[in-house]
Amino acid sequence: MASEAHGAEQGGLEFHPMDQFLVKPLFGGDHIGLFTITNVTLWMALAVIAVVAMMVVGTRRRAIIPSRGQSIGELAYGFIYKMVEDVAGKDAVKFFPYIMTLFMFIVMANFLGLLPMSFTTTSHFAVTIGLALLVFVTVTVVGFVKNGAAFLGLFWVSSAPLALRPILAIIEVISYFVRPVSHSIRLAGNVMAGHAVIKVFAGFAAIAVVSPVSIVAITAMYGLEVLVAFIQAYVFTILTCVYLKDALHPSH
Amino acid sequence: MASNTTDAAGHAAEAASASGMPQLDFSSWGNQIFWLLITLVVIYFVLSRIALPRIAAVLAERQGTITNDIAAAEELKAKAVEAEEAYNKALVDAKAEAARIVAETKAEIQADLNAATEKADAEIAAKAAESEKAIAEIRAGALESIKDVANATTAELVSTLGGKAEDADVAKAVDAQMKG
Numbered sequence: 403m404a405s406e407a408h409g410a411e412q413g414g415l416e417f418h419p420m421d422q423f424l425v426k427p428l429f430g431g432d433h434i435g436l437f438t439i440t441n442v443t444l445w446m447a448l449a450v451i452a453v454v455a456m457m458v459v460g461t462r463r464r465a466i467i468p469s470r471g472q473s474i475g476e477l478a479y480g481f482i483y484k485m486v487e488d489v490a491g492k493d494a495v496k497f498f499p500y501i502m503t504l505f506m507f508i509v510m511a512n513f514l515g516l517l518p519m520s521f522t523t524t525s526h527f528a529v530t531i532g533l534a535l536l537v538f539v540t541v542t543v544v545g546f547v548k549n550g551a552a553f554l555g556l557f558w559v560s561s562a563p564l565a566l567r568p569i570l571a572i573i574e575v576i577s578y579f580v581r582p583v584s585h586s587i588r589l590a591g592n593v594m595a596g597h598a599v600i601k602v603f604a605g606f607a608a609i610a611v612v613s614p615v616s617i618v619a620i621t622a623m624y625g626l627e628v629l630v631a632f633i634q635a636y637v638f639t640i641l642t643c644v645y646l647k648d649a650l651h652p653s654h
Numbered sequence: 655m656a657s658n659t660t661d662a663a664g665h666a667a668e669a670a671s672a673s674g675m676p677q678l679d680f681s682s683w684g685n686q687i688f689w690l691l692i693t694l695v696v697i698y699f700v701l702s703r704i705a706l707p708r709i710a711a712v713l714a715e716r717q718g719t720i721t722n723d724i725a726a727a728e729e730l731k732a733k734a735v736e737a738e739e740a741y742n743k744a745l746v747d748a749k750a751e752a753a754r755i756v757a758e759t760k761a762e763i764q765a766d767l768n769a770a771t772e773k774a775d776a777e778i779a780a781k782a783a784e785s786e787k788a789i790a791e792i793r794a795g796a797l798e799s800i801k802d803v804a805n806a807t808t809a810e811l812v813s814t815l816g817g818k819a820e821d822a823d824v825a826k827a828v829d830a831q832m833k834g
Contacts, residue, residue, distance in 0.1 A: 420675055425682040436684045446693040453697050457705035464712050466719055472712070479709045499702035507697055527677045528686035536694070594677065 419601035423525055423594065441521040442529075449510040449523070457506070478506070482639065489643035494650055500540070501646075504533060505639040512593060512631035516624070524634075525594040527586060534586035537642050545649035556652035585641055592634050596627040804828045 428439050456478070460471030468476060482505050486498050508524055515522025523529050545553040557574040559567055600623045606616040676682075808824045 423676040425676060425679070425686065434682045434685050436688050438685055440682070440685060440689075442682075442686050443689045446689050450693055450696050450700070454700055457701060457709070461705065461708050461712065464708060464715075466712070466716050468712075475705070476709055476713065479706065479713070499698060499706055502701050502706065503694055503698040506701065507694060523686075523690075525677070526686055528683040529690050532687045532690045533694075590677065594675075 417602055417605040419598040419605070422521070422597060422601060425526075442523055442526075445511065445514055445521045445523050448514055449507055452510040452514060453506045456510075478502075485640060486643055486646075489640060490647040491650060494643070494646050497544075497646060501639060501642055504537070504642060505635055508533070508589065508638055509632060509635035512635055513628075515593065515597065516627055516631060522593055522597055525590055525597060527590050530586035530590040531582070533589075533638070534582040537585065537645060538582040541642075541645045541649040544646070545652060548650060549652055553649070553652050556648055560653075581645065585638065589634050589638050592630050596623065596630055599623055600627065801825075801828060801832065804832070 425434060425440050425442055427434060428441060428444060434440060457475050460475045465472055482502050483498055486494050486501055511524040514520055557571045559570045562570050600620055603616045603619045607613045805824050805828050808828055
């Protein structure tokens with residue numbers, strides 16, 4: 403890949419672990435405008451195709467006894483549906499398509515990002531902050547629409563001693579506003595770090611002596627990244643459910 | 655690289671971030687978020703309009719099928735239990751009937767046997783009485799004969815010894831002897 407080419411050209415060890423995250427226009431030119439078709443567009447489109455393949459094409463036969471493809475679609479459905487129901491409560495089920503959208507996008511983008519030479523859209527803070535802000539805004543709006551001013555009770559810990567409550571309220575407000583930050587940086591940070599580490603090991607593979615070690619390390623990291631790809635999507639989704647629960651039932 | 659002069663600042667940032675983190679190159683953020691929103695909207699519509707209702711329908715249908723099958727299986731099981739009960743009842747009935755028939759037959763045979771035995775007893779008693787009567791007659795006949803023979807013998811003996819035997823005296827003497 404890019405880093406190996408660089409290393410070979412210059413005859414020494416040179417790492418470009420972050421080159422894989424560059425946003426590039428697909429059809430020439432350097433300018434990235436709002437609507438420019440870039441590798442981001444390509445890999446997001448592939449994620450859409452993957453979602454369609456899994457959830458629509460896989461279930462096209464609507465079989466009572468499911469095929470393998472349909473089983474996977476049903477498994478994903480059941481997994482997220484149960485999560486929404488268990489974590490956020492029965493009345494959160496109407497947000498299920500929304501949460502399913504987030505989960506399917508993140509999980510597909512993560513796994514597509516594991517393909518060699520691919521671009522990982524979820525490794526970008528722009529994307530994860532976009533996702534996290536979407537959740538934050540949705541949850542806040544839902545909280546106020548459902549509960550009105552009572553939603554502010556989320557910050558007023560009525561089980562604590564009265565003297566402590568204002569201090570706790572400040573902490574609660576800060577933690578509430580920090581949520582989208584941690585929510586987004588957790589996902590992008592995990593994905594980016596893993597991919598960068600793989601790239602660094604790949605750079606070491608240019609040295610004949612350490613290349614077996616580095617290949618083993620890449621394999622191990624790749625295995626770990628497969629786990630991370632799923633777990634981070636899961637974590638993002640379950641946190642969304644937790645926040646949604648807070649919005650629907652703000653009392654402590 | 656700097657072919658587009660209108661976005662020189664953006665390029666500077668891009669060039670700077672190329673060695674650092676492309677994630678912090680804010681010039682591409684708008685683009686990424688734009689495409690992200692498009693992607694999410696597309697996925698949302700695909701899921702909420704096509705995929706999720708379809709899967710929900712399939713799952714509901716499967717649940718229904720399973721419930722129906724279980725109900726049918728339970729019904730069949732109940733039928734089997736019923737059939738077994740009916741069989742057991744029939745078996746018990748048949749056994750009772752058989753026992754009844756056996757008892758009846760036994761009683762009948764016993765009655766026949768009793769009747770036959772009684773009849774035989776009666777016959778035996780009748781025969782015995784007849785025989786006794788015959789024996790008595792014979793005995794009586796024999797006594798009479800003995801008396802006759804004794805009379806005759808006595809008369810003969812008396813006459814032979816030179817006496818004169820009167821029939822009445824002889825009969826009297828014989829009677830007296832026989833009573834003794």
